Amino acid sequence: xxxxxITDDHPLVLKGITSMLEGTPNIKVVGAYENAMQTLxxxxxxxxxxxxxxxxxxxxxxxxxxxxxxxxxxxxxxxALTNFEDVSYVKRMLKNGVHGYLLKNxxxxxxxxxxxxxxxxxxFLPDNIHARLLNQAPNKTADSGLKPNLTRREQEVLVAISExxxxxxxxxxxxxxxxxxxxxxxxIMSKLxxxxxxxxxxxxxxxxxx
Amino acid sequence: xxxxxITDDHPLVLKGITSMLEGTPNIKVVGAYENAMQTLxxxxxxxxxxxxxxxxxxxxxxxxxxxxxxxxxxxxxxxALTNFEDVSYVKRMLKNGVHGYLLKNxxxxxxxxxxxxxxxxxxFLPDNIHARLLNQAPNKTADSGLKPNLTRREQEVLVAISExxxxxxxxxxxxxxxxxxxxxxxxIMSKLxxxxxxxxxxxxxxxxxx
DNA sequence: ATCTAAATAAGGGTATTCCCTGATTTTTTA
DNA sequence: TAAAAAATCAGGGAATACCCTTATTTAGAT
Numbered sequence: 001x002x003x004x005x006i007t008d009d010h011p012l013v014l015k016g017i018t019s020m021l022e023g024t025p026n027i028k029v030v031g032a033y034e035n036a037m038q039t040l041x042x043x044x045x046x047x048x049x050x051x052x053x054x055x056x057x058x059x060x061x062x063x064x065x066x067x068x069x070x071x072x073x074x075x076x077x078x079x080a081l082t083n084f085e086d087v088s089y090v091k092r093m094l095k096n097g098v099h100g101y102l103l104k105n106x107x108x109x110x111x112x113x114x115x116x117x118x119x120x121x122x123x124f125l126p127d128n129i130h131a132r133l134l135n136q137a138p139n140k141t142a143d144s145g146l147k148p149n150l151t152r153r154e155q156e157v158l159v160a161i162s163e164x165x166x167x168x169x170x171x172x173x174x175x176x177x178x179x180x181x182x183x184x185x186x187x188i189m190s191k192l193x194x195x196x197x198x199x200x201x202x203x204x205x206x207x208x209x210x
Numbered sequence: 211x212x213x214x215x216i217t218d219d220h221p222l223v224l225k226g227i228t229s230m231l232e233g234t235p236n237i238k239v240v241g242a243y244e245n246a247m248q249t250l251x252x253x254x255x256x257x258x259x260x261x262x263x264x265x266x267x268x269x270x271x272x273x274x275x276x277x278x279x280x281x282x283x284x285x286x287x288x289x290a291l292t293n294f295e296d297v298s299y300v301k302r303m304l305k306n307g308v309h310g311y312l313l314k315n316x317x318x319x320x321x322x323x324x325x326x327x328x329x330x331x332x333x334f335l336p337d338n339i340h341a342r343l344l345n346q347a348p349n350k351t352a353d354s355g356l357k358p359n360l361t362r363r364e365q366e367v368l369v370a371i372s373e374x375x376x377x378x379x380x381x382x383x384x385x386x387x388x389x390x391x392x393x394x395x396x397x398i399m400s401k402l403x404x405x406x407x408x409x410x411x412x413x414x415x416x417x418x419x420x
Numbered sequence: 421a422t423c424t425a426a427a428t429a430a431g432g433g434t435a436t437t438c439c440c441t442g443a444t445t446t447t448t449t450a
Numbered sequence: 451t452a453a454a455a456a457a458t459c460a461g462g463g464a465a466t467a468c469c470c471t472t473a474t475t476t477a478g479a480t
Contacts, residue, residue: 010315016226105220151456164409166436179459186439187456196466197437198407199374205415361426376466390428396469406436407467421480428475435468440461447456 002115005031005048007039007065008081009057013104017052020108027115036065043073050077050115052102070097077118100124150188150209157184162201162210212325215241215258217249217275218291219267223314227262230318237325246275253283260287260325262312276308287328310334360401360419367394372411372420 004027006017014032021027031046033039036057043051053066066078080101099118102111117124150158153174160170167185171178185197192207194200204210214237216227224242231237241256243249246267253261263276276288290311309328312321313336320336327334360368363384370380377395381388395407402417404410414420 010226011317012223012226012230012314014226015229016220016222016224019225019229020222104222107221153457161408162412164405168436176457177459179461180457182437182439183458183460185437189438195374195438196376198371198411201408201411202372202374202415202420205412210412363427378466386427387429389430392467392469393429394427395467399468424477424479426475426477429473431471433469435466437466438464440463442461443459445456445458447454449454450452 002027002050002119003030003046003048004028004050004052004115005033005039005043005046006052006081007033007036007057008052008054009034010054013054013081017111020111024108024112027112039065040068040072043069043076048076050079050118052079052081053098054081066098079114079118079124150191154184154188154191155209157181158188158200158204158209161185161197162204212237212260212329213240213256213258214238214260214262214325215243215249215253215256216262217243217246217267218262218264219244220264223264223291227321230321234318234322237322249275250278250282253279253286258286260289260328262289262291263308264291280308289324289328289334312336360398364394364398364401365419367391368398368410368414368419371395371407372414 004017004021006014006029008014008017011034014034018029018032021029030048031042033042039051039053051069053069057065066080069076069078077099078097080098081104082101100114100123102114102124106114114124156174157170160173165173167178167181170181174181185200188194189196189200192200192203194203201210214227214231216224216239218224218227221244224244228239228242231239240258241252243252249261249263261279263279267275276290279286279288287309290308291314292311310324311334312324316324316336324334324336366384367380370383375383377388377391380391384391395410398404399406399410402410402413404413411420
């Protein structure tokens with residue numbers, strides 16, 4: 001029997017995961033905590049094999065909590081729960097010894113797979129993020145559901161925008177019309193799901209396109 | 211019997227809400243949709259009284275979807291599901307005629323209360339967000355030691371800009387004049403040495419201000 | 421209590437981005 | 451070689467950002 005505990009300040013997530021795991025043989029949810037303090041208080045008594053740990057907690061951040069937990073309970077496997085926006089956190093948590101991470105829009109199968117993986121001593125890294133995070137080298141084989149593939153020209157325009165150039169300046173730099181630059185910019189924004197140039201640069205940096 | 215449907219691309223949320231409402235008398239979850247398209251396709255057939263609608267959907271945004279839904283099905287009550295980051299969206303959705311909103315870290319009681327409220331024809335606005343909106347909860351930037359000398363307000367404006375909000379939207383979020391927002395933005399750019407908002411966000415991310 | 425930094429606000433612009441539409445040419449890929 | 455993707459260009463207008471200046475009110479520090 002694998003014992004699971006969850007720390008998340010969203011009751012919805014707590015309920016959701018519990019519900020997902022209900023009826024799964026050999027897995028039992030033994031604890032559900034809403035913040036770091038509660039986790040530290042109750043986890044010893046519940047003695048879970050795995051703790052699913054939300055990164056955004058109200059009291060202290062997931063990084064500090066994971067450090068403390070790993071120090072006190074080195075036998076517990078930690079899986080970070082995260083939205084994909086939290087990439088930088090995840091990186092740091094992995095460095096701190098967290099055993100895996102899951103996107104919050106995970107499904108039941110992945111959840112179970114993650115648990116088996118970390119229990120076997122391996123790291124669990126969902127491959128869609130994994131590619132983005134650790135695979136700095138552009139691996140074109142991966143189905144880039146999350147990493148939008150910009151064309152060469154779009155990439156150039158993106159870089160130019162990130163250099164604070166105006167449309168006019170970019171057009172002069174690349175020897176194309178300002179209208180073309182605008183088209184490229186719109187297409188980049190569309191591909192990245194950004195509402196404006198600020199979002200474009202933010203997302204591009206998070207996805208390591210810059 | 212109150213019929214509920216849910217639109218959210220996170221299976222966790224779907225499961226969580228369904229699980230929360232299970233066993234509640236007079237409430238039944240009749241539909242669960244993962245995106246806007248599915249919602250539009252299936253909602254007529256399911257004919258829920260209330261739709262819980264996530265604001266961040268993969269295909270189109272919650273604002274557009276709520277507009278469409280309210281036009282086609284004016285009798286349906288819409289409750290926006292949101293993280294607190296989405297304050298500006300919520301405002302716009304309320305303007306569009308949405309009947310209430312819930313934080314995703316809601317609990318069962320609030321959920322049920324929200325439903326009863328909107329069914330009675332009133333708006334449901336959870337008071338914790340209300341307080342947040344009114345008080346302008348200071349963002350927790352405890353470790354401001356390393357950072358350039360941005361003031362608290364500048365920090366808030368910076369974050370808002372990074373969330374792709376316009377000057378107008380930021381002014382509504384922070385309850386200050388658009389001109390003040392512009393002043394803050396100018397001062398931030400000046401402090402960071404950026405030529406425009408793009409540079410501002412880029413530098414801010416590099417300096418880990420975001 | 422006084423001084424100072426911060427936050428607020430506005431006028432009056434100019435520059436730039438954003439958005440939609442529609443289109444032609446070039447390059448890559450199946 | 452045909453089809454698809456990429457790159458090119460444009461008009462026209464709305465929305466937003468950018469810039470400089472000045473000024474009052476508020477809050478924090480000595």
